[in-house]
Amino acid sequence: MQTLNTVFGYPAFRGEQGDIVRHVAGGGDALVLMPTGGGKSLCYQIPSLLREGCGIVVSPLIALMQDQVESLRQLGVRAAVLNSTLDAATSAEVERQLLAGELDMLYVAPERLLTPRCQALLDRARIALFAIDEAHCVSQWGHDFRPEYRQLTVLHERWPEVPRIALTATADAPTRREIIERLALEEARTFVSSFDRPNIRYRVVTKDDGRRQLLDFLAEHRGESGVIYAFSRKRVEQVADQLVIAGINALPYHAGMDATTRAANQRRFLQEDGIVMVATIAFGMGIDKPDVRFVAHVDLPKSIEGYYQETGRAGRDGGPSEAWLCYGLGDMVSLRQLIVQSEASEERKRLELGKLDALLGYCESTACRHQALVGWFGEAHPGQCGNCDNCLNPPQSWDGTEAARKALSSVYRTGQRFGVAHLIDVLRGEASDKVRQHGHDSLSVFGVGADIDERTWRSVFRQLVAHGILEADVERFGALCFTAASGPVLKGEREVRLRSEPPRPNRRRRTGDAVAASLADLAPDTLARFNSLREWRATTAREQNVPAYVIFHDSTLRAIAEADPGDLDELSTIAGVGSSKLDRYGEAVLQQLFDAA
Structure with missing residues (x-):
C-alpha cells in the first residue's frame, strides 16, 4: 500500500x-x-x-x-x-x-x-x-x-x-x-475482474451516407481526442483526408506508412489535445492515452473480441466516453469474402465466420449492449445499463415475415446471382437497364415491394443476412443466395421479426465545444484553474517530448483544480500525485494555481 x-x-x-x-x-x-x-x-x-x-x-x-x-x-x-x-x-x-x-x-x-x-x-x-x-x-x-x-x-x-x-x-x-x-x-x-466498462456509451448505426454520419458524430465530440478505425490502409487515408477537408485535426496511422511519419503522427496524438487518429483495425495502435473520449468504427470489425479491445481504448481514465459503430451490408460481404478466400485452414475459416456472425448478432440485437458484450466473455449482466443506444432509446420491431418472403422470392426468381441493389430495383419495380437486360421486369416479383422504400429494403436484406436467412456468395461478388433457413421463411412456416430503422437524425449539429460541455459542472474559478494547469502541462510535455498524460492525467488536474491546495502537503494528498511528481512538479503546480487566482 x-x-x-x-x-x-x-x-x-x-x-x-x-x-x-x-x-x-x-x-x-x-x-x-x-x-x-x-x-x-x-x-x-x-x-x-x-x-x-x-x-x-x-x-x-x-x-x-x-x-x-x-x-x-x-x-x-x-x-x-x-x-x-x-x-x-x-x-x-x-x-x-x-x-x-x-x-x-x-x-x-x-x-x-x-x-x-x-x-x-x-x-x-x-x-x-x-x-x-x-x-x-x-x-x-x-x-x-x-x-x-x-x-x-x-x-x-x-x-x-x-x-x-x-x-x-x-x-x-x-x-x-x-x-x-x-x-x-x-x-x-x-x-x-468484470469486463464491463460502464463509462463507455455503445452506439451502433447502419450506414446511410457514412461520411455524413461520421461528421455528425464528430460534431458531438469537437475538441476531444479520439480514434477512428477503418478496414484498410486506403480507407484510412480516404477518411483522414475527408476529415481534414472538413476542418477536423485528423491524422492517418497504418502499417503502410513510412515509420518516421507514422511515429510522428502517433507522437502528436499522444502529446496534443483534440487530435483524431484514423487507423487500420488490423494494425491497431498500442496506445496508453487515458483521455480518449471516443472510438469510432466506420467499418465492421472482425469479431466481438477485436471490437471490445478497440473500443476499450476509450475512457481509460474512467471518464464518460463513447464507442460508435457504423456498418452496412457491404461490410458483411467484404469481411466474409476476406475470410473465405484466405489461405487459412477450413477449421480456422469456420471459427472466423462464427465470430463474424456473433458480431453481426450483436449489431442487430435489441438487447442491452453492455449485457451482450460481457456475456460473450461469460459474465452475467442485468441489462438496462442506461448507457447504450438500445437502453436509452429502445428499438422498435415489426413483423417482417411478408417482406422477408418477398425478398427471398426476388432472390430465387433472379437465380440467386444478384446483389442487393439489383434485387431492390426488381422489388420496387424500377426498370433499370440491368433489370431490362436480364428480363427481370417481366418476373412475377417485379414491383411487388413498391410500397416499401429503398432504405427499408436495404435494412430487410441486411438483417436477413445477419440472421443467416440469406448469405452472400463471395465467388459471385456478393450475390445473395439461399441458406438452410431460407425455405421455412419462404413457405411461411417461420415468422420473421425485424428491427425498425430509426429515422434519419436532424442534420442540425450541436453547438458548443464538447470538452467545455464535459466541464460544465465546474465553477468558473475552478475551470480557470483547470485550464491553466492544462496549458502548463502541455508546455511541460512539449519540453520533455513526452505525452501530456504522463505528466498528470486530466482527472488529476481536475482534482487539483477543485481542491485548490495551498501548499505541497495539501497537494500530496490528491490521487495521482506521488512523491516523485510532487518533487518534480509541485512548486510549478502551486505557481499555476496562484497565477490563475
Whole structure:
C-alpha cells in the first residue's frame, strides 16, 4: 500500500488489484483478466518494485512499451525497453544497467526475449518476475494471434523459480484455457475482474451516407481526442483526408506508412489535445492515452473480441466516453469474402465466420449492449445499463415475415446471382437497364415491394443476412443466395421479426465545444484553474517530448483544480500525485494555481 501511495499517488487499490499484487509479490503465478483501463499494469509494476531484482515485461506493442516506460520514469521508477527500435549502443547500455541492478523494470518484445543472446543475458541478471502482457496473443484461435507467444513456455522451463503473471483484457473461455495450457499456468491463480466498462456509451448505426454520419458524430465530440478505425490502409487515408477537408485535426496511422511519419503522427496524438487518429483495425495502435473520449468504427470489425479491445481504448481514465459503430451490408460481404478466400485452414475459416456472425448478432440485437458484450466473455449482466443506444432509446420491431418472403422470392426468381441493389430495383419495380437486360421486369416479383422504400429494403436484406436467412456468395461478388433457413421463411412456416430503422437524425449539429460541455459542472474559478494547469502541462510535455498524460492525467488536474491546495502537503494528498511528481512538479503546480487566482 505504501508503494501504491508514495510512487503512484493512489490512496487505495481498485477491485482485485490488492490481492493480485500480494499474490505475485509473494512469489505466486497468476492469470489476470481485467478490462482495458482496469489497472492491469499496477498488478505487475508494484510486485516488480517490491521483489528483489528487475521485472521483465513481455509486450507485443512497441509503442505501448515506450509510453509505459516514460510514465514510469516520471514516477521515479528505473525502467527501460529492449526492442528493435534501439541502436547497438543504447541496447548495450540497457543490458549493462540490467546486469548492474540499476533497473526496476525492463520491457522486452517477445521476438527479442526468444533469442539465445537475450536469454543468456537474463541468466546473468536477477529477475523479480515475468509479466506476459496481452496474453491472449498465445491463442491461435484468438483475434490477435502472435506465433512467438507460443514459445513463451521457455520462461517456466528455464526460470522455474521466477513468478509469472499473464494479463489480458480480451479472452473468452476457450482462449483462457489455451493461455493456461500454452504458458504452463495450470498451477497459477486466476483473477477475473468484470469486463464491463460502464463509462463507455455503445452506439451502433447502419450506414446511410457514412461520411455524413461520421461528421455528425464528430460534431458531438469537437475538441476531444479520439480514434477512428477503418478496414484498410486506403480507407484510412480516404477518411483522414475527408476529415481534414472538413476542418477536423485528423491524422492517418497504418502499417503502410513510412515509420518516421507514422511515429510522428502517433507522437502528436499522444502529446496534443483534440487530435483524431484514423487507423487500420488490423494494425491497431498500442496506445496508453487515458483521455480518449471516443472510438469510432466506420467499418465492421472482425469479431466481438477485436471490437471490445478497440473500443476499450476509450475512457481509460474512467471518464464518460463513447464507442460508435457504423456498418452496412457491404461490410458483411467484404469481411466474409476476406475470410473465405484466405489461405487459412477450413477449421480456422469456420471459427472466423462464427465470430463474424456473433458480431453481426450483436449489431442487430435489441438487447442491452453492455449485457451482450460481457456475456460473450461469460459474465452475467442485468441489462438496462442506461448507457447504450438500445437502453436509452429502445428499438422498435415489426413483423417482417411478408417482406422477408418477398425478398427471398426476388432472390430465387433472379437465380440467386444478384446483389442487393439489383434485387431492390426488381422489388420496387424500377426498370433499370440491368433489370431490362436480364428480363427481370417481366418476373412475377417485379414491383411487388413498391410500397416499401429503398432504405427499408436495404435494412430487410441486411438483417436477413445477419440472421443467416440469406448469405452472400463471395465467388459471385456478393450475390445473395439461399441458406438452410431460407425455405421455412419462404413457405411461411417461420415468422420473421425485424428491427425498425430509426429515422434519419436532424442534420442540425450541436453547438458548443464538447470538452467545455464535459466541464460544465465546474465553477468558473475552478475551470480557470483547470485550464491553466492544462496549458502548463502541455508546455511541460512539449519540453520533455513526452505525452501530456504522463505528466498528470486530466482527472488529476481536475482534482487539483477543485481542491485548490495551498501548499505541497495539501497537494500530496490528491490521487495521482506521488512523491516523485510532487518533487518534480509541485512548486510549478502551486505557481499555476496562484497565477490563475
